Amino acid sequence: MKKHLNTLFVTTQGAYLAKDGETVAVRIDGGVALRVPLHTLASIVCFGNVGCSPFLMGFCGERDVGLSFLTENGRFLARVQGPVSGNVLLRREQYRRADDPAFSAAVAGACVLGKVANSRTVLLRALRDHGDKVDAPALQEGIDRLGAAIRRLQGELALDEVRGVEGDAARVYFNTFDHLIIRDKDHFFMRRRSRRPPLDRINCLLSFLYTLVVNDMRSALESVGLDPAVGYLHRDRPGRAGLALDLMEEFRPMADRLALSLVNLGQLQQGDFAVSDGGAVRMSDTARKTLLVAYQKRKQEEMVHPFLEERMSLGLFFHTQALLFARYLRDELDGYPPVIWK
Structure with a gap:
């Protein structure tokens, strides 16, 4: 049975997500507000004006961590996905x-x-x-x-x-x-x-x-x-x-x-x-x-x-x-x- 992992929800407007070693660094106003090891996450969901580095996008794709972008009100915009898995x-x-x-x-x-x-x-x-x-x-x-x-x-x-x-x-x-x-x-x-x-x-x-x-x-x-x-x-x-x-x-x-x-x-x-x-x-x-x-x-x-x-x-x-x-x-x-x- 698959292990239940957490979802990282990012709602702070202007936040920027970046890869920092094996972690996701959430940067706000030039400083790192949060670091989360990627292996503890099943997905990342960004609301509104939240940016993400291409290196983190690729890292999420490699590790099968879903990365989704929604409007502030929760309307789906886009999803970053790695290679298609399965048979x-x-x-x-x-x-x-x-x-x-x-x-x-x-x-x-x-x-x-x-x-x-x-x-x-x-x-x-x-x-x-x-x-x-x-x-x-x-x-x-x-x-x-x-x-x-x-x-x-x-x-x-x-x-x-x-x-x-x-x-x-x-x-x-x-x-x-x-x-x-x-x-x-x-x-x-x-x-x-x-x-x-x-x-x-x-x-x-x-x-x-x-x-x-x-x-x-x-x-x-x-x-x-x-x-x-x-x-x-x-x-x-x-x-x-x-x-x-x-x-x-x-x-x-x-x-x-x-x-x-x-x-x-x-x-x-x-x-x-x-x-x-x-x-x-x-x-x-x-x-x-x-x-x-x-x-x-x-x-x-x-x-x-x-x-x-x-x-x-x-x-x-x-x-x-x-x-x-x-x-x-x-x-x-x-x-x-x-x-x-x-």
Whole structure:
């Protein structure tokens, strides 16, 4: 099993990363603010105006350390990658299977099943833990409708039918999401899902977290030799990591729960966000750092993998799911087993 390593998040604007022996040196205002041994890192993620030396880029490529560049708000810009790893036969099989409608529908169905089941668990936990503070009938209705979606996904559906179920389930879930927010409802609320740009604080949090999740999934897929761009639920589109988006679906509710915890526990507050004249919402540097620390801690928590029945850190689940998908492509598994939280 691959060792779970850390991710270095660099958010200070104007920072410059350089190779210093076997370490990454983070330089700010002409001085070295931090040195991190590269062997302790799985990836480096830079937000906004952060520079990097070509020597460090090459070093990361040689050591298989992912180096990604995002905007301050978390939109993916680019990724530096070393030589493509893995078996070319595996990637060729991935490409062939993407042209098979039945196989694509099966993969899409499994990914959406994981997403819907885990979304339902988020509602169940809210009802259990905060039943006296939430609209219990509304949550129960959402739970029942998501349960119906799960039953439908367990049948054989065409790809368009899977997408239809996913769309309906997402509407049910996000129409219920506002009931899960129990603190400072005047400033934290979910009226509808908005992305580019996010139009409220909750959507801002979710969009940022989803970017972190898809970046981790993309790194995991590359590490086992799969092409993150060729998906099954998310079809080919220039610049889109289709397979990473497919396999991240089951992890979206994990990000949702983290966003809710940060708000409901008061770790993020109204003043941590700025609203532009056009309505777009942005996080402050302080809020971004709070979120990144919480995300890193969440990935270090240990859980039992429901399929392998092995205890591991949550951060390793991304790599494990990539390995399981590779086994599915090799016909070593009868189907792709999504992570379904309990």
